[in-house]
Amino acid sequence: MNTEQQCYMCNREATSREHVPPLCLFPEMKDSKGINFRKDLITVPSCDLHNSKKSDDDEFLMLSLSGLLKNNPVGNFHQLTKANRAIKRKNKDFIEKEILRNHRYGKIQTTDGKFRIISLGNPNIERLSKCLKHIAYGLFYQEFKERFNGELRMILEFIEYSDDNIQTMKNFLKRRFELEKVLNSELKGNNPEVFYYQFHKPDEFGLIGLKIVFYGTAEAYFSFMEKSSKEPFNLGMKLIEGGMNTFIKLGEEKFELNKKNNVNKA
Known part of the structure; x- marks a missing residue:
């Protein structure tokens, strides 16, 4: 080599x-x-x-x-x-x-x-995320022929999270990945029964999405934000982070975060 x-x-x-x-x-x-x-x-x-x-x-x-x-x-x-x-x-x-x-x-x-x-x-x-992070970095290198330098975030679809917000965000991302177009129309990976992946086009902030699927059903979602990317500002995300009851609409579907019965009362 x-x-x-x-x-x-x-x-x-x-x-x-x-x-x-x-x-x-x-x-x-x-x-x-x-x-x-x-x-x-x-x-x-x-x-x-x-x-x-x-x-x-x-x-x-x-x-x-x-x-x-x-x-x-x-x-x-x-x-x-x-x-x-x-x-x-x-x-x-x-x-x-x-x-x-x-x-x-x-x-x-x-x-x-x-x-x-x-x-x-x-x-x-924690260890599972560490292993999958390496795979995401490797696929980024394979796709773009350069090492990723920035912040990587992930949500694992096959994990049931105890945090309601993370669980709702997982469902939101799953649906969003289904609706968005990918860089190439076909899935990548020559052994799809074991694993395949899809990269999504960068959004207006330069964020790049990646979906990986193992053994047909175990899905993992990743978001790459290069250091050169603009820091995304989203009012809905700010409200969520602040603990406000918030709805995110995707097509005809609504995803509720910080549900009222889970919000701490003063």
Whole structure:
């Protein structure tokens, strides 16, 4: 590789290329009965810190995403094969300490009438966000051929937030991404059963939107604001931040934030 390239995440010199998303999210052919889910994968220049030294984070991300109940068959199969092998290598407290807080087991009934044991608990959102941030930076580099320098914000659609405002904003963003046009009419990612993504055109403030989908259903939304972008001013956002009961209209739909029954009374 060209050693004069810089890492997609920092100013260090790139010493290798990193898979975006991590390679371990894609099933191996020995598990997929010959189907190649690892064709034409995205790689970006990376330093050692942001590639080889984050293998534990990559495995954490695989275990977190492949275990989601609403995944497509590829995600479910990956959880039963590669993810299960990884868990067996760990100590018995690994799930409780790293993947899910307040972990407990439950069971659900499948369509064939049988019962399946599942894990329940609170996801490690901080570590999950850290892993997904790396993917967002990598896809930005892949799309625009330069390292992102600015502020990145994200909301994870597959997380149920305890904060009503964040939950409402998640639903708002999901709908907004569905309505807005993208830079290219087709989705990107040559293995869409595992992952695909869409970049949205910059808005009037220079903000760039990104949607990533894993295993068919696990969606994550990102907003990139370059340092050179104008600081967006939105009266509705200021009212929300101030705790005022506020409605945001999108098409024919209304999204209510700081609901009256949740606003602290003086």
